[in-house]
Amino acid sequence: MDTTTGSVPGPAGGLTRGQENRALVALALPVLLISMDATILGFAVPRLSEDLEPTSAELLWIIDIYSFVLSGLLITMGNVGDRIGRRRLLLYGAAAFSVASVAAAFAPTPLALIGARALLGVAGATLMPSTLSLIRNIFMDDRRRQFAVAVWATMFSVGAVVGPIIGGLLLEHYWWGSVFLVGVPVTTALLLIGPRVIPESRDPDPGPFDILSSALSMATILPLVFGMKTVAERGWATVVAPSVVIGLVAGWAFVRRQRVLAVPMIDLSLFAVPKFRVAITGNLLTCVGFAGSTFFVTQYLQLVLGLSPTRAALQLLPGAAAGVISTMSAPAMTRRFGTFAVITTGLATGAFGFLLLTQLTVGSSLVPVTVALMIVEGGLCAAITVAIDAIISSVPPEKAGAGASVSETANELGVALGTAVLGSILTATYRRQLDDIAVPAVALDEARETLGAAHVAASDLGGPMGDALRSAADVAFTDGLRLASAVAAVLLAAVSIASWRVSHR
DSSP states (O other), X not given: OOSSSSSOOOGGGTOOHHHHHXXXXXXXXXXXXXXXXXXXXXXXXXXXXXXXXXXXXXXXXXXXXXXXXXXXXXXXXXXXXXXXXXXXXXXXXXXXXXXHHHHHHTOOSHHHHHHHHHHHHHHHHHHHHHHHHHHHHHOOSHHHHHHHHHHHHHHHHHHHHHHHHHHHHHHHHXXXXXXXXXXXXXXXXXXXXHHHHSOOOOOSSOOOOOHHHHHHHHHHHHHHHHHHHXXXXXXXXXXXXXXXXXXXXXXXXXXXXHHHOSSOSSOGGGGGSHHHHHHHHHHHHHHHHHHHHHHHHHHIIIIISOOOHHHHHHHTHHHHHHHHHHHHHHXXXXXXXXXXXXXXXXXXXXXHXXXXXXXXXXXXXXXXXXXHHHHHHHHHHHHHHHHHHHHHHTSOGXXXXXXXXXXXXXXXXXXXXXXXXXXXXXXXXXXXXXXXXXXXXXXXXXXXXXXXXXXXXXXXXXXXXXXXXXXXXXXXXXXXXXXXXXXXXXXXXXXXXXXXXXXXX
């Protein structure tokens, strides 16, 4: 295999279809790992809180430090992979992920766990751009690349469903740290088979690495993600505005620097192409939809409808199945109807699914929410699969790492925006509707924090007053869910229209 050129030879150049398939299996492993890791921690929080006794601030950092570090390093790691070799960076990241997973599992203190989670974020930032950029270089045939991207995207859906189920089973029999060890067999398998089946590739003429651009990219993404997550968790706290301002100023400086560099980290000229802009925006907003729906539907299932965590996770399976089918069908639909026709239809379908969520009530059965999620996931999975392929195929193979990092950064920003924007709309509606409930002030203050806290306060009150508080909180949350779903539907519909217009130019 070629280890110096920007691209790996296609089948005609020595890489057979069997070799491509084996490489794809190996590249699917880290995607599955990242997806599981993103969903599994939530189930362990109650148990680790009992054992480690973190403060509220420490618990927030335990949860959030992973995504902060990962999102901030994506652009840098994409460029590093282009220089040192994408396979090499992938394997380094897998080894670091194994070490960090073990450290997290046996962390004796909250600070040790925060440090281990930060290292997991560093490792995660090496994995995602590497997998996509390797796919770009291994699968030179359009049809094969589209199939590979579909498999890559499917692993996210599979991991998101499998993670909570495995996490729940482990926590029934073992300590909280066991959820972190799930990834060790995956990374071990990748380290064993990766060097044998994944061909190396790198940019043969990458130019100098610009440290200042790397620092500015991190100074842009980290404060923005921090600000958005803070809004979702604590509302418009005093740190939000300064964080967003710092991120925007750093982003402005980053853009200006890219325009004067002979070899920029990101080719900004791509953003002048309408189809590239729509693909990136569609990518970002599909992640907004995924994150937003996950944020409020899981709470709705467990707290409003009263399902157990395991039962709620199982209830998400039909939506995940619809997403997998849609993802794997996306390449064929693209060949028949065109890239932007699929993106347009997928976003419009997702918007329709969110419109169905606006019809939920406190007394709804499981049928409407399940159908709505199937439509949302089916539409958005098709859209994001095709959008990702459009993004990575728009950059030359030798710059695949940088192109993949742009796609992954849009994903991370979309997840943060989905939780922050849609979560803030839901929370504001929820709190406003609880203001006039006739219960003691202490109970009302507790109830206004979260729906879960409202249920605890209602149980403590007991009697008719407790029942009234629980009922009012469920209605307020559901009304917030409906409004947030309406906003998501409007956003997705707007980008769907923009995609339709691009496709008809």
